[in-house]
Amino acid sequence: xxxxxxxxxxxTGGSRGIGAAIAVRLAEEGADVxxxxxxxxxxxxxxxxxxxxxxxxxxxxxxxxxxxxxxxAAVDETAGTFxxxxxxxxxxxxxxxGPFEEFGLAEVDRTLAVNVRAAFVASQAAVRHMDGGGRGxxxxxxxxxxxxxxxFPGLALYAMSKTALTGMTRGLARELGPRGITVNLVxxxxxxTDANPADGPSAAAVAGFTALGRYxxxxxxxxxxxxxxxxxxxYVTGAALAVDGGFTA
Ligand code: NDP
Numbered sequence: 001x002x003x004x005x006x007x008x009x010x011x012t013g014g015s016r017g018i019g020a021a022i023a024v025r026l027a028e029e030g031a032d033v034x035x036x037x038x039x040x041x042x043x044x045x046x047x048x049x050x051x052x053x054x055x056x057x058x059x060x061x062x063x064x065x066x067x068x069x070x071x072x073a074a075v076d077e078t079a080g081t082f083x084x085x086x087x088x089x090x091x092x093x094x095x096x097x098g099p100f101e102e103f104g105l106a107e108v109d110r111t112l113a114v115n116v117r118a119a120f121v122a123s124q125a126a127v128r129h130m131d132g133g134g135r136g137x138x139x140x141x142x143x144x145x146x147x148x149x150x151x152f153p154g155l156a157l158y159a160m161s162k163t164a165l166t167g168m169t170r171g172l173a174r175e176l177g178p179r180g181i182t183v184n185l186v187x188x189x190x191x192x193t194d195a196n197p198a199d200g201p202s203a204a205a206v207a208g209f210t211a212l213g214r215y216x217x218x219x220x221x222x223x224x225x226x227x228x229x230x231x232x233x234x235y236v237t238g239a240a241l242a243v244d245g246g247f248t249a
Pocket of ligand 1: 012013014015016017018019036037038039040041043063064065066090091092093094095114142143144145146187188189190191192193194195196
């Protein structure tokens, strides 16, 4: 029997990049997987096909994480479609960089809405479906190496948003532990995605900040998420795990 057989997962922002890698990996471990996306229906459909190719059930829901009602509806639709919700991965995020003084309030508010408030709202909605008495649940948020070490100017807004997840993770771990729900944070390092391509203009410099001297593939982040989601992760809660090639070492 696979480690996540009979479990249901929801990955926000699962149509591309790290989220897509997590969705596929959780399915390979045996979970039925729902994913949200904001705009790219075609890419979301591709991930659905990849999940289905593992033999698991899949669902894609268009839901902008900045819209609490849409996000809550996506959580409820996941549980309604698959009959449960065991694993929530708060992955969707906005990566806005630039001089601190040039950000407008709209950009600040949208970053906080997508990167911070959405994780809170989705966790609230998910916990309502998690069976604390029996099988418990897993909430795993995707932070960032940059929340731990902002190596370039221009990262203040994004780093601020990612650091907020540290407090949420610790607070929720305490609050939900008695209900058998673990809450953890995974900090990826530079990972080859549309948001941070390994052949981008500053990629060589960024890779140089890691101990391994290279970008990660999304699957390398997904492996740690799968570990936390599975039975081997059951005693880990309130933790922040760096999967960053030594970026913060
Ligand atoms: P990408 O930009 O490559 O993919 C983002 C995904 O999130 C897409 O599926 C996108 O959907 C979805 N998304 C974006 N905005 C929203 C929204 N408002 N509502 C719902 N879905 C949304 O990002 P990455 O894969 O690079 O990043 C994934 C996570 O990893 C993020 O939390 C990021 O901060 C973190 N991270 C990434 C690093 C990296 O180097 N790549 C390093 C450290 C952390 P759609 O296709 O519809 O646009």
